[in-house]
Amino acid sequence: MALIEVKNAIKTYSTGDSSFNALNDVSLTIEDGEFVAIMGTSGSGKSTFMNMIGCLDKPTSGSYFLDGIDVMKLNADKLSEIRNLKLGFVFQGFNLISRTSALENVELPMIYKGIGVEERRKRAEHALKIVGLENRENHLPNQMSGGQQQRVAIARAIVNDAPIILADEPTGNLDTKTSYEVMDFFVKLNEVHKKTIVLVTHEPDIAEYCKRIVRFKDGNIVSDEVNK
Secondary structure (H helix, E strand, O other), X not given: XXXXXXXXXXXXXEEOOEEEEEEEEEEEEEEOOOEEEEEOXXXXXXXXXXXXXXXXXXXXXXXXXXXXXXXXXXXXXXXXXXXXXHEEEEEOOOOOOOOOOHXXXXXXXXXXXXXXXXXXXXXXXXHHHHOXXXXXXXXXXXXXXXXXXXXXXXXXXXXXXXXXXXXXXXXXXXXXXXXXXXXXXXXXXXXXXXXXXXXXXXXXXXXOOOOEEEEEEXXXXXXXXXXX
């Protein structure tokens, strides 16, 4: 089943009297359970594409269906609702709140959903256990390594049980050894916990962890290959 279905997407930006297409008639389908790397240099269109499938922006023309829902027809409130329901985000910069514990950082998305205190704690503890941080629940971000902080961010992304994880350069701030450790957790989330993962990276060794590699250039998809 297609979780992400983009057809003939064009994204046009205007600057003064001129305009340019960040995406040129892009079509891509991602099935339930896939692990896809999105690659490309700066300006290739990969970030624009990720913003679009993350319901942070809409294409100028074309269509986007997220788990069968026509995103083009949604207003801002409905876009926010579908993000919370369907998507978990992991960023290069971790985006943790510095003065709150690992457990409280993971609980944050559930507060927005109005989930009660006991249920929040139970789910957050389970998410931290999945990423191997059950003994770091009360640590602040500055008491944890970069790799541990990113694992807290991954726990936060999965705590609402969203079917799709979007990861934007999740190893960009990590050393090589730690990057590989974090990628092992993404593999576990895909293979054991059946999450569909779309991961932006410019690093070929990180892309090798993914099962499919899609390359962008000048707003176009130039290759789409199964990674054996």
